[in-house]
């Protein structure tokens with residue numbers, strides 16, 4: 621089994637030299653399932669797991685710190701190649717917590733479910749029907765508590781979570797503005813995903829006035845994927861009883877940008893709710909999320925943006941690219957070539 625690991629802890633922006641590909645021989649025991657990984661997810665939160673323990677935030681990461689030289693867990697879709705458990709059989713498709721490698725040995729208790737592709741591409745089950753989708757669905761409907769006609773702002777809007785939030789918001793009947801880091805992404809938001817407006821935040825010098833321009837009547841909902849200055853600018857433009865869902869703060873993960881310090885007096889006077897959340901908080905909506913989203917994808921009301929690299933060697937560059945804005949939509953690595 622060839623797998624990706626980190627050689628050292630990473631406290632700034634990740635580089636190729638931080639990673640290596642290792643090989644191991646797989647020995648299995650009873651009650652284990654061996655999965656051939658087919659498509660695995662590449663996510664920004666993994667960087668927070670790669671920081672040294674002394675690094676800030678380490679204690680509150682989504683999941684455990686990564687041990688140097690060890691396999692790295694990641695959500696994905698695969699096929700069972702051997703099973704010592706009665707509930708899984710050889711050749712079955714599965715979805716769950718796999719690894720950035722060619723195979724995953726799944727111990728009892730680790731997240732693994734049988735996958736019914738429902739006639740949709742397998743990559744959809746890593747992206748819009750996977751954890752990114754649940755994040756967007758739970759975050760938008762449960763945290764943002766939208767009302768029809770409300771004005772919604774989404775950052776990292778062409779990314780995996782952001783592109784889905786914007787589409788849910790449009791289907792629901794909101795006015796949606798997104799920001800992204802290139803003109804091509806901006807065009808895609810407006811022309812393919814149906815956003816009402818979009819702008820390239822890298823072209824703007826004063827984000828507070830930019831948002832004032834796009835939201836002359838104020839923002840009701842801000843779905844925050846980036847934190848930093850964008851969060852400050854959005855808070856400054858929030859309407860009374862507005863909601864800010866803090867999904868992630870990617871601009872703060874590499875230590876390059878400063879931490880957001882929103883004007884708290886605006887929060888008080890405008891009675892703004894700022895709430896962080898994790899996708900796992902919304903597992904209770906899982907059934908609704910899957911049926912609604914699969915239907916939107918089938919009828920073409922929603923578009924799945926998947927950005928696919930190939931082979932285990934491509935995992936480090938795919939991951940590094942997230943922090944440079946290289947990806948459009950859900951970053952996935954395909955590990956099993958057809």
Ligand code: NDP
Nearest residue numbers: 776779780781800801845867868869870871897898899945
């Ligand atoms: P994306 O697919 O959105 O990829 C990351 C994107 O972020 C890049 O393409 C880039 O787009 C943008 N970006 C990178 N660096 C910066 C920066 N310094 N400032 C502004 N934008 C930047 O990733 P995901 O959709 O997977 O994740 C989006 C956010 O959601 C992240 O913060 C992530 O940690 C969080 N998340 C939270 C979850 C939860 O349970 N709370 C679950 C999943 C994700 P651009 O070209 O626009 O700059």
